[in-house]
Amino acid sequence: MTTFSSAPPRQAHPTARAAVEADQGRPIHRQNVGELERWISGAAGAALVLHGLRQRSLASLALAAVGGGLIQRGATGHCQLYHRLGVSTADARRPALKHGDVHRGILIKRSVTVSRPIEEVFAFWRHLENLPRFMLHLQSVSSTGPDRSHWVVRGPMGSTIEWDAEIINEKPNELIAWRSVEGSEVDHAGTVRFSRAPGDRGTEVHVELNYEPPGGQFGRAIAWLFGEEPRIQMEDDLSRFKQVMETGEIASVDGQPRGH
Amino acid sequence: MKALCWLGKNRLAVEDVPDPKIINPRDAVLKITRTAICGSDLHLLDGFIPQMERGDILGHEFMGEVMEVGPEVKNLKPGDRVVVPFTISCGNCFFCNKQLWSLCDNSNPDARTCETMYGYTGAGLFGYSHIYGGYAGGQAQYARVPFADVGPLKVPESLKDEQVLFLSDILPTAYMAAENCNIERGDTVAVFGCGPVGLLAIVSAYALGAERVIAIDRIPERLRMAQSRAKADVLNYEQVDLMEAIKEMTGGRGPDSCIDAVGLEAHGTTLDAWYDLARTTLMMETDRSHALRRAIQVCRKGGTVSIPGVYGGLLDKFPMGLAFAKGLTLRMGQTHMQRYMKPLLERIEKGEIDPTFIITHRLPLDAAPEAYKTFRDKQDDCVKVVLDPWAS
Numbered sequence: 165m166t167t168f169s170s171a172p173p174r175q176a177h178p179t180a181r182a183a184v185e186a187d188q189g190r191p192i193h194r195q196n197v198g199e200l201e202r203w204i205s206g207a208a209g210a211a212l213v214l215h216g217l218r219q220r221s222l223a224s225l226a227l228a229a230v231g232g233g234l235i236q237r238g239a240t241g242h243c244q245l246y247h248r249l250g251v252s253t254a255d256a257r258r259p260a261l262k263h264g265d266v267h268r269g270i271l272i273k274r275s276v277t278v279s280r281p282i283e284e285v286f287a288f289w290r291h292l293e294n295l296p297r298f299m300l301h302l303q304s305v306s307s308t309g310p311d312r313s314h315w316v317v318r319g320p321m322g323s324t325i326e327w328d329a330e331i332i333n334e335k336p337n338e339l340i341a342w343r344s345v346e347g348s349e350v351d352h353a354g355t356v357r358f359s360r361a362p363g364d365r366g367t368e369v370h371v372e373l374n375y376e377p378p379g380g381q382f383g384r385a386i387a388w389l390f391g392e393e394p395r396i397q398m399e400d401d402l403s404r405f406k407q408v409m410e411t412g413e414i415a416s417v418d419g420q421p422r423g424h
Numbered sequence: 425m426k427a428l429c430w431l432g433k434n435r436l437a438v439e440d441v442p443d444p445k446i447i448n449p450r451d452a453v454l455k456i457t458r459t460a461i462c463g464s465d466l467h468l469l470d471g472f473i474p475q476m477e478r479g480d481i482l483g484h485e486f487m488g489e490v491m492e493v494g495p496e497v498k499n500l501k502p503g504d505r506v507v508v509p510f511t512i513s514c515g516n517c518f519f520c521n522k523q524l525w526s527l528c529d530n531s532n533p534d535a536r537t538c539e540t541m542y543g544y545t546g547a548g549l550f551g552y553s554h555i556y557g558g559y560a561g562g563q564a565q566y567a568r569v570p571f572a573d574v575g576p577l578k579v580p581e582s583l584k585d586e587q588v589l590f591l592s593d594i595l596p597t598a599y600m601a602a603e604n605c606n607i608e609r610g611d612t613v614a615v616f617g618c619g620p621v622g623l624l625a626i627v628s629a630y631a632l633g634a635e636r637v638i639a640i641d642r643i644p645e646r647l648r649m650a651q652s653r654a655k656a657d658v659l660n661y662e663q664v665d666l667m668e669a670i671k672e673m674t675g676g677r678g679p680d681s682c683i684d685a686v687g688l689e690a691h692g693t694t695l696d697a698w699y700d701l702a703r704t705t706l707m708m709e710t711d712r713s714h715a716l717r718r719a720i721q722v723c724r725k726g727g728t729v730s731i732p733g734v735y736g737g738l739l740d741k742f743p744m745g746l747a748f749a750k751g752l753t754l755r756m757g758q759t760h761m762q763r764y765m766k767p768l769l770e771r772i773e774k775g776e777i778d779p780t781f782i783i784t785h786r787l788p789l790d791a792a793p794e795a796y797k798t799f800r801d802k803q804d805d806c807v808k809v810v811l812d813p814w815a816s
């Protein structure tokens with residue numbers, strides 16, 4: 165399951181908080197789209213999907229994706245965009261935009277099941293130097309102490325962004341929680357939880373990332389504009405993680421021949 | 425090398441492109457000796473499958489000689505002669521372990537496109553759009569084969585290319601379609617479509633013990649082939665009332681199972697077919713499911729409708745109530761190739777199955793753009809085209 169939502173107002177230790185909340189399994193999708201608008205969204209969504217699927221350009225796939233989003237919104241009465249803005253048309257008595265919404269960090273959650281034993285999956289992740297193998301935006305992670313590590317990320321236009329992180333909680337074969345140290349350029353925290361999947365299905369890996377986009381208010385506006393980006397990145401990262409663990413390589417067509 | 429490239433709807437060309445090379449440790453590079461055009465390729469030509477990009481190399485039914493292998497491929501060596509399944513499977517994931525090879529989790533590099541459309545991704549396919557990973561196909565002189573330690577099957581020198589080429593797709597596809605019918609003693613199977621898949625489905629249904637196969641199409645040459653070479657009773661749906669005729673042939677019971685070997689570009693002359701044509705033209709519907717509707721309609725109560733024919737998007741006027749009222753079982757999907765390739769190779773070796781009877785055209789790769797159209801339009805009695813990438 166993928167969810168993408170605003171986190172509650174920032175606290176000193178967002179990781180600890182995120183982990184606690186996740187354990188309580190709080191429902192995230194509440195209905196925030198009015199009934200009429202729901203029906204219109206559903207119908208328009210279906211039309212867009214159909215139209216998008218008939219076309220072959222990437223733009224039209226995006227159109228189909230938007231259509232999919234509208235259908236989802238129609239079906240569940242939940243609009244991610246409204247949610248992120250804190251807008252609800254379902255309950256007209258509530259103010260459209262609550263004060264303070266813009267001061268929220270971003271929480272991304274995503275999970276994947278890996279067909280390998282839990283010990284192996286945990287050990288691979290815990291060896292943080294492995295992360296750049298499947299997190300392609302990471303240039304390097306190096307351990308600088310038992311709980312400390314230095315992260316270098318490829319930023320826009322050839323720049324790099326660097327920070328130090330510390331592991332603040334670790335339970336073997338169960339959980340790794342980390343956060344960036346005080347005063348980092350990228351203020352973030354995360355947890356990865358590992359659990360045995362039922363039957364012989366391997367290991368479930370649940371990742372939560374809580375972060376403040378760089379650049380304060382302005383950065384947040386950019387992140388809002390390209391709001392899907394971090395979530396998509398995490399989805400792709402986890403799917404690559406699974407590939408590396410299961411097959412030893414990452415499926416690719418980079419460098420294959422094509423016509424003109 | 426020479427390769428057949430997709431340039432747009434109804435626009436194909438053989439172009440000079442760079443040779444493929446090893447990209448991943450489990451890759452192999454093949455020199456292709458024979459390659460075929462599939463009915464599935466026609467859906468690309470006609471623009472029914474989204475996410476094609478200009479320059480994509482087509483083709484997913486091919487075989488050849490191993491030229492080079494990556495460091496992790498231990499079971500093949502240069503010089504081996506192999507036939508390659510059209511689905512790319514890792515051999516390690518939950519689905520591969522369950523023999524659901526075409527649902528492999530790990531072989532689609534562009535998984536998100538497929539997930540956006542279908543919620544989950546299937547296996548990567550050769551030359552079959554960026555929904556399925558955008559892998560360069562095998563209507564070319566060379567091809568790169570990912571997970572080469574899992575897919576390619578070595579074939580004995582005693583068998584000619586043409587005898588084993590269809591292990592790459594349509595023979596396992598037809599066989600799985602028949603297997604999905606759960607054929608029991610005395611069963612009658614109705615096969616919709618007498619293209620290459622339908623014809624081999626007739627052969628497979630008999631091989632699995634069907635008492636009788638009724639084959640349905642409207643193209644005289646194909647119906648002739650179904651009758652004379654595959655021993656089916658045939659019906660031309662343009663000339664009879666299908667429901668009446670089938671009931672008459674089966675003592676009012678209806679066939680125990682039906683195979684839809686037509687797929688999303690079904691042709692039809694009844695009202696619902698015109699409705700589909702109008703709707704797909706207006707982009708209100710993506711697939712034309714006339715044959716599937718008929719299959720659901722004529723199938724006996726409690727029977728099985730097996731669907732090897734490809735569907736890509738949404739169907740309209742799908743007779744769900746009919747399927748429900750009759751308690752039908754529907755089975756479908758891309759073929760789980762590795763389940764069938766080896767057993768079918770053994771049947772070919774023993775002379776029990778000879779799929780070569782469907783080949784009507786043997787042409788050089790250069791002729792492929794024309795051959796696609798001949799095949800699509802059923803001109804020149806065309807049933808199956810086999811291409812030689814090295815002939816001129």
Ligand SMILES: NC(=O)c1ccc[n+]([C@@H]2O[C@H](COP(=O)([O-])OP(=O)(O)OC[C@H]3O[C@@H](n4cnc5c(N)ncnc54)[C@H](O)[C@@H]3O)[C@@H](O)[C@H]2O)c1
Nearest residue numbers: 463464597617619620621686687690691732733734758759
């Ligand atoms: N599931 C898989 O893995 C898989 C693999 C290979 C092919 N396929 C699919 O199988 C289908 C058939 O492939 P093919 O190579 O035989 O294609 P083809 O186009 O040569 O054959 C289709 C046949 O169906 C006939 N037909 C059209 N409308 C009909 C109708 N309403 N009733 C009866 N017959 C009708 C056509 O006249 C034609 O002879 C295609 O959809 C193809 O994509 C699926």
Ligand SMILES: [Zn+2]
Nearest residue numbers: 462463464593
């Ligand atoms: Zn095919």
Ligand SMILES: [Zn+2]
Nearest residue numbers: 514517520528
């Ligand atoms: Zn797999």
